[in-house]
Amino acid sequence: MCGRYVQTLPAEAMRRLFKAGGALPNLSPNYNAAPTQRLPVCRFNPETGERSLDVLRWGLVPSWAKDLSIGARTINARAEGVAEKPSFRSAFKARRCLVPADYFYEWKKEGSAKQPFRIGRADGPPLVFAGLWEGWQDKQSQEWVRTFTIITTTPSAQMAALHDRMPVILEEEHWPAWLGEEKAEPASLLPLLAPWPGELELVAVSKDVGNVANNRPDLIDAV
DNA sequence: CCAGACGTTGTT
DNA sequence: GTCTGG
DNA sequence: CCAGACGTTGTT
DNA sequence: GTCTGG
Numbered sequence: 001m002c003g004r005y006v007q008t009l010p011a012e013a014m015r016r017l018f019k020a021g022g023a024l025p026n027l028s029p030n031y032n033a034a035p036t037q038r039l040p041v042c043r044f045n046p047e048t049g050e051r052s053l054d055v056l057r058w059g060l061v062p063s064w065a066k067d068l069s070i071g072a073r074t075i076n077a078r079a080e081g082v083a084e085k086p087s088f089r090s091a092f093k094a095r096r097c098l099v100p101a102d103y104f105y106e107w108k109k110e111g112s113a114k115q116p117f118r119i120g121r122a123d124g125p126p127l128v129f130a131g132l133w134e135g136w137q138d139k140q141s142q143e144w145v146r147t148f149t150i151i152t153t154t155p156s157a158q159m160a161a162l163h164d165r166m167p168v169i170l171e172e173e174h175w176p177a178w179l180g181e182e183k184a185e186p187a188s189l190l191p192l193l194a195p196w197p198g199e200l201e202l203v204a205v206s207k208d209v210g211n212v213a214n215n216r217p218d219l220i221d222a223v
Numbered sequence: 224c225c226a227g228a229c230g231t232t233g234t235t
Numbered sequence: 236g237t238c239t240g241g
Numbered sequence: 242c243c244a245g246a247c248g249t250t251g252t253t
Numbered sequence: 254g255t256c257t258g259g
Binding site: 032034035036037058069072211212213 | 256
């Protein structure tokens with residue numbers, strides 16, 4: 001769950017949202033953000049004491065991986081195992097990030113067909129997912145690739161009608177702890193990885209969103 | 224000791 | 236890198 | 242998450 | 254049916 005989302009926030013809006021310093025990413029609005037793509041996340045840099053906006057590859061690749069291919073299957077990390085799983089535990093301890101989104105997409109089975117929905121906060125602000133990031137070095141080229149994953153949890157009462165998982169949504173008051181700006185035992189952060197209890201807006205959209213090659217503003221229009 | 228795995232999703 | 240299974 | 246592919250041979 | 258790529 002949470003394998004596709006919308007990310008159209010202008011860099012300047014993300015800078016304001018997170019009060020980030022440093023360079024701004026130069027990205028086009030993305031109405032069909034998919035695994036392996038480069039997408040913006042917010043990280044805290046302990047050396048500068050500032051938050052930064054950085055463009056990472058979606059699908060966390062552990063440092064020990066032989067190649068990037070595992071990243072297609074690590075686009076989500078289950079909250080229940082994030083502190084223990086070999087692929088995620090070191091990132092959970094030291095490399096947490098925030099992932100901004102306008103909406104995420106969810107497909108509902110309707111008989112043999114699948115109807116996509118866009119899901120966003122009913123009260124206005126963008127979604128901010130709890131994420132983890134990791135660095136991986138290509139042994140051949142020596143180049144570093146930074147990747148991220150979105151944490152999932154059990155669904156809220158509202159989302160349970162649609163699916164059995166949902167992405168972890170963090171409120172602003174919890175961003176400092178999640179980013180590691182405040183000293184905290186990683187285990188003390190686990191309670192944050194709970195289903196967001198607020199109201200979400202579900203809107204049926206075009207089936208065209210299924211094909212990652214499609215990326216147009218009208219993908220988020222109600223159908 | 225070495226070899227091999229290391230992840231999520233949905234569906235039956 | 237680190238744990239599990241054989 | 243969905244869409245689209247889904248193979249072999251020999252050689253270093 | 255199951256894996257890979259985006």
